[in-house]
Amino acid sequence: MAQDQQTGITLEVPSKAVSDEAPMVFRTEDLEVHYGPFRAVREVNLDIRQHEITALIGPSGCGKSTVLRCFDRMNDLIEIARVGGKVLYHGVDLYGPNVDPVEVRRRVGMVFQKPNPFPKSIYDNLTFGPRLSGIKKKDELDNIVEQSLKSAALWDEVKDRLKSSALGLSGGQQQRLCIARCVAVKPDVILMDEPCSSLDPIATARIEDLMKELAKEYTIIIVTHNMQQAARVSDRTAFFTTEVNEESDRRTGVLVEYNPTSKMFSNPDDTRTEQYVTGRFG
């Protein structure tokens, strides 16, 4: 158990055993991302395994969101971003020449930091994705809406107002709707970029429970600022930090350590990890 020296808070670390035999979903090989002339993050080597929750933690600016956005090619939207190295998805390089980012995003869904429901009804938010893949029958869509809302633990709260605007929901409900929207297209992987940072503790707890539930069917990668959250929900944790580039005085993110969460929070290999998780650094 890692213990904070100053406050004496003990982090609860799940003793869940992680198996190295689970099939590999993602493998990054010397992944690096440049924004224009600056290298935002370098030499990231990660193996993401099926039906596990992998947490990416580290101080602000360490490149963890940048790395997350490589897994569904969201970095394509930032024009100055260039990705080097490889991101293998079931062995296929996502940045290979013939890979269609649209097809990648149908398999790898994303939940964003701020809830971003479409300014439409709850029902339309959930059916947008399925409709894109050609599902048109009403009973089929109705079924998807119900199933995805149930898996996002939102069905009971909204089942009577599916046709009302999604913007009328509370922040926590909106975020669960975004998770449901993501689940509705039946992806393989769900990426979550600080999904609880704009939510209160109760809503956060609900989303965390939800993540554990979803991990039975989906592979989840989550970026979080909250170490307790990483300790509570994840199976493996990757700790990133920043190092100052002497030539340009710009910071570059670097992967320090990647291990099962229980090890990361009890006896990490790297002293920087230990300092960070005990609150003495970062």
Next chain:
Amino acid sequence: MAFTTPATMGGASARSITEGLTKRGADRKGKIIEGILVGLLGLSLLVLLTLIVDLLTSSWSVWTTRPGDFLTTNLNSQSAAQAGVGQAIRGTLILCGIVILVAFPLGIACAVYLEEYAGRSWFAKIIRINVRNLAGVPSIVYGLLGLAIFVQAMSGFTGGRTVFAGGLALSALVLPIVVITTSEALRAVPRSIREGALGVGATPWETVRSHVLPSAAPGILTGTVLSLARAAGEAAPVLLVGAATGLLRTGNQSLMDQLQGPFTALPVAIFSYARQPGEDFRSVTAAASLVLLAMVLAMNAVAIWLRNRYERKW
């Protein structure tokens, strides 16, 4: 630890605090500036009011003697008693229709390309800067463009000095404005909406069609209606393209004939009536001006109503 009450802090008495808090006239400068601002606002409103009152009194004889007749009869530079704005109103409406059909789709398409597809390439940057420059080009220059291109070079297509050529000239005039206002409306749609759509596997076009355009629609609509009002009020391009200023005998024919024959528009009618001598024509001019003013103000009112009705907060 005991807390001190405000009254005992620093030894100030409750009375001196009351005096301090209720002191009046502290912000004298602010009051003066506020007064000046109100005065200036009144002044600009006064100008508009004077204009409307003057137009109303000058045109009073027209409105009291033959209002319906004036609004429906033809352009006539010979006799003020027979002069009307019927053709001019029809002409202006047809011109507006052409602008809606030509400039709006074209301008919106340009803006969608520039904002959603072109990105940061130097090509897109040059286009953006030049669109802004085009919006500042004086309308008379667009008139010359219309004369050279739509009347002469494209006469086989437009039929020469027709309302069609005039509509195209006005479309060219408002096109940059439509592009700019549409671009701004598209830029106001938050990035998170695009990310949300792309994140569930939408293509860029599906994202634009299903989410970005509907979200930007109120802004686009407001901007386009305002640019329509601008087009309706322009005289110079239509004059150069060859709108009739004198007696226009044709006018009560079919729509097809009107599209292919000589035409006129409200601003042109005002210009032509203003050039005629005599008190009678003064009141006709004022009446025609009032009609144009009412049309333009009505369009602006529609734009404001649309904006308030559909405005979306993120």
